[in-house]
Amino acid sequence: MTAAHPIDRADVAELRERIRGAVHRPVDxxxxxxxxxxxxxxxxxxxIDAHDAGDVVAAVGFxxxxxxxxxxxxxxxxxxxxDGTSLLVRTSGMTAIEIDPRERTARVGAGVRWQQVLEAAAPHGLAPLCGSAPSVGVIGFLTGGGIGPLVRAVGCSSDHVREFEVVTGDGRLVHASPSENAELFWGLRGGKATLGVVTEAVIDLLPIATLYAGAMYFDAADAEVVLRRWRAWTDTLPDDADTSVAVMRLPDLPGVPAPLAGRTTVxxxxxxxxxPERAEAVLAPIRAAADxxxxxxxxxPYAAIGAVHADPVDPMPVVEGGVLLRDLSDGVVDEILRHAGxxxxxxxxxxxxxxxxxxFAQAPRVDSAVCHRDAVAHLYAVGVLAPEAADIAAGQVSALVASMADYSDGRRLPNFSASSDQAVIAACYDxxxxxxxxxxxxxxxxxxVLRAGQVVR
Structure with a gap:
């Protein structure tokens, strides 16, 4: 007779006794x-809907x-x-935020979103170095390194972490900083969940109240002109200026600005x-590209920085792909027009x-697991699995990424590489x-215990 696997003897009642938060089985x-x-x-x-760090410790131990x-x-x-061999710990209820205006820091729980930190810090004239989508969670973003709308001007977001509290795979709640568990602190910044489940972080707040920012949307008829002008313009940008460009096909749905709904834009x-005067002068060549x-x-206001990218906030079925570019030449524009013109x-x-x-390209004050800082740019593609495109979207994302072979070494960024495939994960690191x-x-x-999801093994 085959011996029972330990998971077959797992007792949900025992788990519920250990956990302060709610525990849900598939029938719940x-x-x-x-x-x-x-x-x-x-x-x-x-x-498991974790109530606090103790719940995470209990879940890992179980x-x-x-x-x-x-x-x-x-x-x-x-x-x-x-799959069914895993516990999924939801940290969305761990939403404590503590702003320290004097130290210019924010202490945030594992379930906090960037928008919450933006709103808490703004009355003090301070700002977190968030990503392009403030609806994203702080911790997951930071453990993946994090590149936001100011990545060139201020650097990688994980470079602005001061300390973590983390539950390691052996079930210990430990403190990690440059002076305590320094190796763990190194790997948590860039290594995603490889080394533990982060329950709290202390991050820098920057003295930024306002910035000159936003987006210009051009008609599809001007796509080639705008893309080529943008590519040439990037060669001239000072380090305090950040930019991205996107070819977008937005649906005609509520919430999409009327001038953009149902059409292709750049x-x-x-x-x-x-x-503002200097920023406007730097932007002038793009403003002159087309109407x-x-x-x-x-x-x-810095707290409105999410409007720069205006990323979607509602869940949707998508397929994604991304790759870092070592060369941003006209050939990259050619391929984008060929695949998504x-x-x-x-x-x-x-x-x-x-x-x-x-x-971003400069070495941080405290070394981390964030790699590939010498990349020139990052290409990212999203296919929405809507009925009219579901049968072609995945193949087209893959084909576009593959078309960048002459301009890329196949390297990736963790936050744009959601996968448990070790080959994909390996491309995120040297x-x-x-x-x-x-x-x-x-x-x-x-x-x-942590050998699940997007982790290095």
């Missing part, structure tokens, strides 16, 4: 695990005792498949930490290039970083 009302990408299938053994793995979820951005995003349909660029039938809803360089993350994972997770 609170079980559904849909995240931001509703196309990702997640069917864990149980879902998983280890029953030969399970643990995956973590806050907002569901960057979700990957989870958006040039721009943000500058300088005087925009909509121009939102101007001085804005205005006359192409495509399931690609967004094709975006974010310019890198500047502070060989030395990947090897060291793997070694640290063995040290901090001897039982392999």
């Amino acid at each position: 009302h609170g079980y559904p695990t849909v995240g931001f990408n509703v196309a990702v299938d997640r069917r864990p053994w149980a879902v 998983a280890g005792a029953n030969d399970m793995t643990v995956a973590v979820h806050a907002t569901g951005h960057g979700a990957v498949t989870v 958006a040039v995003r721009y943000a500058a930490l300088t005087t 925009p349909i909509l121009d939102t660029v101007g001085t804005m 205005p006359d192409v039938r495509t399931g690609l809803a967004v094709v975006e290039i974010r310019l890198l360089g500047g502070r 060989e030395e970083t990947r090897s060291w993350l793997s070694a640290l994972a063995v040290r901090f997770d001897r039982r392999g």
Whole structure:
């Protein structure tokens, strides 16, 4: 007779006794695990709505005792498949925020979203270095490195973390900073959930109240002119200026601005930490490229920085792909036009290039697992799995990424590479970083409890 697997003896009543928050089995009302990408299938053994760090410790301990793995979820951005051998810990209820205006820091719980920090910091004239979508969770973004609308001017968001509280795979709640558990602190910034489940972080707040930023949207007929002008313009940008460009096909739905709904446009995003006069002068060549349909660029409160990219906030089924570029030449524009130009039938809803360089390319004060800082730009493509495009979107995302072979070494960024495929994960790191993350994972997770999702193993 075959011996029973430990997971077959796992007792949900025992788990519920250990957990202050709610525990949901598949038959329970609170079980559904849909995240931001509703196309990702997640069917864990149980879902735990963690009340505090103690619940995370208990979940990891229970998983280890029953030969399970643990995956973590806050907002569901960057979700990957989870099966019945895992517990899914939801941290969305851990929403404590503490602003320290004197130290210019924010202490944030694992379920906090960037918009909450923006609103809490703004009355003090301070700002967190968030990403383009403030609806994203702070912790998941930081553990993936994090590139936002000011990545060239201020650097990688994870470079502005001061400390973490984290539950390691062996079930210990530990503090990690440059002076305490420094190796763990190194790997948590860039290594995603490889080394632990972060329950709290202390991050820098920057003295930024306003900035000159926004987006200009051009008609599809001007796509080639705008894309080529943007590409040439990026060669001239100072380091305090950030930009991205995106070919977008937005649906005709409520919430989409009327001038953009149901049509193909090209958006040039721009943000500058300088005087409005100087920022406007730098932007002038793009404003002269064509007549925009909509121009939102101007001085804005930093707390409104989400308007620069205007990323969607509602869950949807999508397929995504991204790759770092070592060369941003006219050939890149040629390929984007070939795959997603205005006359192409495509399931690609967004094709975006974010310019890198500047502070992102510089070594941080405290080293981290964030790699590939020498990349020139990042290309990102999203296909929406709507009925009319579901059969072609995935193939077109892959084909576009593959078309960048002459301009890329195939390297990736963790936050744009939601996958449990070790080949995909490996492309996010150089060989030395990947090897060291793997070694640290063995040290901090001897039982392999965190061997699930987007982790280096």
